[in-house]
Amino acid sequence: MLIAGSIGPYGAFLHDGSEYTGSYVKDMSIEELKDWHRTQMQCLAAAGVDLFAFETIPSLKEAEALVQLLREFPNNKAWLSYSCQSTSLTSFGERFDEAVNIAERSNQLVAIGVNCCSPAFVGPLLKSANSKRVRKIDWIVYPNKGENWDHKLGWQGSTDKAISEYALEWVQLGARWIGGCCRTTPKDIASIQDTLKTKNVF
Template identity: 60%
Template sequence: MSSAACNYKKDDGPLILDGGLATELEEQGIKLQGDPLWSARVLHTNPQAIRDAHYRFLLSGADVITTATYQASIEGFINHLDMTSELASELLMSGVHLAKETVKRFVSDEHPIGQKDPVVAGSVGPYGAFLHNGSEYTGAYAEQMSVEELKAWHRPQISCLAAAGSDLIAFETIPSIKEAEALLELLREFPNSKAWLSFSCKDVKCISDGSPFIEAVQLANRSKQLVAVGVNCCAPALIKPLLNSAKLVLSPDLHWVVYPNSGEGWDVSTGWQTSGKTSIAELSVEWMKQGAAMIGGCCRIGPTHIAELRQQLQGSRTSQASAV
């Protein structure tokens, strides 16, 4: 196992990721529905709300918090906030600064004994998140774009996150092999950065563009800077078969990272359909047995769910140790 991967693995179980930052902001009364910048706008309008949301996830037991930059981009900030590219870069970097400030406050307030400081992961969403049309769940746009065009789009965002001092880069909800290839090529331009790569998936075997998940994992295996590969923002029931479909090809230098949504349906015009919710805590023990070293939640998963997840995994580890 690579030293990079070892740095992001706990001896007593998986690292606990946070949940849906936008979900938590909406719980606090911030309106995001229909906004092309989604939670990234709050970096500009209410940075304290982002600090507070991060803090609640840390209190719930998260070992990793993810920046409010999934839907952030230099072009998006210029277009929707009428600012210069320099100010847009500063705003994007502020996502990392807010997260790091919150970690510092949490460590000072809570004095977690014997634990590593929480990790800040700089979120990089797919190009489809900028388009704001649900295409991060199809990847259709990649058919009309070259790898170089995708690299050119993502480069400013990754540059800002790296410069601001993200502990990790989180390539999230990536729907296509081509975009994943572009991101991994681009990552080599930032040799001091480590990352995880997680895909959006359409069924139990394929990522959103129809490519087999096993091919996505084989692509990830070639990167020396990844610490984990996996899936996010899919229904929890898809996780187990997806991991099983590629378990024989996963490099020993990589871990699985999984953080599904609540299992509820999403409609781009009307939002979340409040039915079909699944407990990620109950299913997480199986994911841990499959080798997942990073487990958390995505959309519709809040601090209470993360606390349940942590309690479930800790209880499972204790039971296993007692049985030995």
């Protein structure tokens, strides 16, 4: 068992929903983002976490800040996971394959991937980046259950397909770390495990 310490996007601190768009990075420098994240990482490192979970990162700029900041913690590893708005773009509207290339520059990352998005986006996102990767470290994927988020109304709609039904494709595309984000339950995670066991995966 590994314990990961969560490092989420700066926008979550603002309580205005901007973590889902990354709009705040337009007004911040990489150094400002590093300064904000540094204290959290220092606390988690002192507490003895096995690795940092850089998750729900909406933009290339914040990813670059975290990759640079990780060098200040040479004894620590991390994964980096982007939030995405579509089958090819991060939540800030940048190409996912370019975002992956930025993250791959770090030798301290054990996995790169996507979370907090529709499970239907995951396969196309991985495909969009697989042929352009520089250093093929593991994929990590943990999307939402599948409903749509409305900033005024909350979660709307229903899921067309169980999250476990996507899991085999993700493994075939290189995912080695698989889980769930918003609205997923222990039952969903157990179903993913059962599906992969049935197919003799892992």
